[in-house]
Amino acid sequence: MRARIHRGASEIGGNCIEVEAAGHRLLLDLGWPLNLPFDADLSLPEVAGLSSADPSLLGVIISHPHLDHYGLARKVPAAVPFYEGEAAYNIMREAAFFTGAGMTVEPAGFLRHRQPFTLGPFTVTPYLIDHSAFDSYCLLVEADGRRLFYSGDVRAHGRKPGTFLELLRDPPADVDALVLEGTSIRPDADGSERAITEAEVEDACVGTFRATPGMVLALFSPQNIDRLVTMYRSAIRSDRDLVLDLYAAAVAAATGRETIPQAHWDRVRVYLPHGQRMKVIQSAEFHRTDAVRPRRIYPEELRERSGKLVTIFRTSMAREMEKAGCLVGAHAVWSMWPGYLREPSGEKLKAFLDRLGIGMTIHHASGHAAVPDLQRLVEAVAPRKVVPIHTSAADRFREFVPSVEQHGDGEWWDVA
Ligand SMILES: [Zn+2]
Structure with a gap:
């Protein structure tokens, strides 16, 4: 199994990860970059099957209903199957009516907490997680005997901290690559900041x-x-x-x-x-x-x-x-x-x-885990490597967590 981040390797937003195994591919998120207005002319990432038919693209999995994780989906022709949480889908439909920025594509299936499903060579297991968007998931993707765990967006200080603690207590085992959001790993972070709850x-x-x-x-x-x-x-x-x-x-x-x-x-x-x-x-x-x-x-x-x-x-x-x-x-x-x-x-x-x-x-609390909580997550999952995403300071990850392997947008790397 190999993977490449199309966008988000060195910015907060626009998340999109392509995962490939046995000639088949999946996308994890298809987000809008936060630094672009929503009516900007932005094309889809270079992924076969997104703008023209290619059956090797098995689907797009949306981790949660935030624009920087699903906002490009509206440009995808209807034939591509989407997967997301059921409540997330219902919320995005309301957003489409009221703001024009939602999503109305009928999903091919819904994500459910710790219920694995199979798409071609991939087994995907969603983990419900605390975040400022409702119905948010981390995603475990298994294929070729390898395991990639994508954090999506996470925090430990919202109204569902139990989901984060459950993940620490009972994380996926044998993770080869943890693709980890690092919103709180900023150019000026010292790593000791705690989050307002x-x-x-x-x-x-x-x-x-x-x-x-x-x-x-x-x-x-x-x-x-x-x-x-x-x-x-x-x-x-x-x-x-x-x-x-x-x-x-x-x-x-x-x-x-x-x-x-x-x-x-x-x-x-x-x-x-x-x-x-x-x-x-x-x-x-x-x-x-x-x-x-x-x-x-x-x-x-x-x-x-x-x-x-x-x-x-x-x-x-x-x-x-x-x-x-x-x-x-x-x-x-x-x-x-x-x-x-x-x-x-x-x-x-x-x-x-x-x-x-x-x-x-x-009066505000962030939607994203503070650095000490990201460290707890890395320690619990104990992946072979940590790949930064959704961060303005990917080059600083190694100051805070072990086994960092930084990859730029568009670069393929092995999940091993
Ligand atoms: Zn988010």
């Missing part, structure tokens, strides 16, 4: 929510289900209701889990921003609004009960919320990667908040 974000949010006289404007990705849970729990602890938009309510429903805050829960309400209302009307998908009708909240109530609400917020809603008079005494909580605030959309948000004198606090 999701539980710490919750405590910090409670403090901010309680100190805010008006509405809390919560800025987070609706696809970050751990954060949705954090916002819900913080709202309850501050005696506030959580107001979702239709997108967040749809993603919560797409998880298929009754343990995730749902629109029909007592202290959850749904606001329909103008942009989403137009989408529903234009697509005539009225089942979307019918499903949440009893839980909807309208501008008058948003205004009257503003001090009792945590409302999911985005800049596109700013004008209507201002006009409805909901923002007196409001405070914004930024709960995404702070780097986005330096981008034009972040600048626009800050200008709006500044104009209304609304303060902003950042």
Whole structure:
């Protein structure tokens, strides 16, 4: 078995790994590079079977529903089989409706925790893992008596740390190559940094929510289900209701889990921003609004009960919320990667908040394992070699983990 990283060997995002054995091939992820706008003209990697028919390409396995792991899939003709988590697929379909950046290709099969399946000469075993995307997996690929273990994106400090601990306790044996994400191995990392946990974000949010006289404007990705849970729990602890938009309510429903805050829960309400209302009307998908009708909240109530609400917020809603008079005494909580605030959309948000004198606090936990957790993972799996991916400092891996073998984009190497 041999492998090559098409993209991601020296950048965070755009992950794509080709694995070959006995004349057959698999792709692990087909991501969009994070440094390119989503409408950029980007072609598929040079993989036979991706843009034209070639039966030796047996499929594309998507580790989790993040754009930098699946975003190029929309350019692939329908004949290529895709595999992903079932909830992940449902979430990507909602993202496709609401943002245009999701994925709607019907998968050929679903990934299930520790349930191996066979594709030609390959046996693939998914391992459910803690990450900021719901339904994320590490992937074990076996063929030719060799084993490649691909981390996908992992962390140990979210709301499912048990999945990480289970992997440490019971890792795949005899791994020849561990293709390991190293988001936290940065040019300036010293390796001792610890991660802020999701539980710490919750405590910090409670403090901010309680100190805010008006509405809390919560800025987070609706696809970050751990954060949705954090916002819900913080709202309850501050005696506030959580107001979702239709997108967040749809993603919560797409998880298929009754343990995730749902629109029909007592202290959850749904606001329909103008942009989403137009989408529903234009697509005539009225089942979307019918499903949440009893839980909807309208501008008058948003205004009257503003001090009792945590409302999911985005800049596109700013004008209507201002006009409805909901923002007196409001405070914004930024709960995404702070780097986005330096981008034009972040600048626009800050200008709006500044104009209304609304303060902003950042409460966020990373989706990616801190270096000490990556070290625990490498120690537990004890692979013959570690190949860096999804990192801005691949050349620094050897400072932190043993047996590193660095490979550039496009370079074939043996899994041995
Ligand atoms: Zn990810």
